[in-house]
Amino acid sequence: MIGRLNHIAIAVPDLDRAAAKYRDDLGAHVSAPQALPEHGVTVVFVDTGNTKVELLEPLGDESPVVGFLAKNPDGGMHHMCFEVPDIMAAAKQLQAAGARVLGDGQPKIGAHGLPVLFLHPKDFCGTLIELEESGKD
Ligand SMILES: C[C@@H](C(=O)O)C(=O)SCCNC(=O)CCNC(=O)[C@H](O)C(C)(C)COP(=O)(O)OP(=O)(O)OC[C@H]1O[C@@H](n2cnc3c(N)ncnc32)[C@H](O)[C@@H]1OP(=O)(O)O
Numbered sequence: 001m002i003g004r005l006n007h008i009a010i011a012v013p014d015l016d017r018a019a020a021k022y023r024d025d026l027g028a029h030v031s032a033p034q035a036l037p038e039h040g041v042t043v044v045f046v047d048t049g050n051t052k053v054e055l056l057e058p059l060g061d062e063s064p065v066v067g068f069l070a071k072n073p074d075g076g077m078h079h080m081c082f083e084v085p086d087i088m089a090a091a092k093q094l095q096a097a098g099a100r101v102l103g104d105g106q107p108k109i110g111a112h113g114l115p116v117l118f119l120h121p122k123d124f125c126g127t128l129i130e131l132e133e134s135g136k137d
């Protein structure tokens, strides 16, 4: 069902500092910050050619990453995002297999303008999984 690894996300306490590390120390191409209030995060993307790294910091009081950063104050790997051709079909199949789709179960529009959903980390080997609809088979 899953296709390409779209991105690996790292939650950080200070996005500017993290972006500078990737840009200046690792010599990576880092995008401009993008505020995503509906997701409670501000993100930048690091393009590594074969995939991307999403650096994210909390935005607003309701941010879903506040608890994670309280447990991991220096930051840490937060989720992996896989592309799927049909996100509702994928969600239905995963729910039938017992996985919990987070939130109200309806996709939101993610950082790339495409529908995204999240699956509970306790159902996937301790890793939060994001699905992004690629629209391709
Ligand atoms: C814009 C978009 C995009 O790319 O397009 C994005 O990525 S937005 C990226 C930000 N959005 C999201 O993350 C949306 C989905 N996430 C959520 O709904 C939440 O973050 C949850 C995954 C439900 C976790 O929420 P919260 O931290 O409040 O829950 P909690 O403290 O009750 O945690 C329950 C258990 O899960 C663990 N846990 C929490 N977050 C985790 C993570 N990221 N990876 C692995 N484990 C995690 C906790 O340590 C705890 O384990 P123990 O019980 O063993 O201690």
Ligand SMILES: [Co+2]
Residues within 6 Å of the ligand: 007, 009, 054, 079, 081, 130
């Ligand atoms: Co993401």
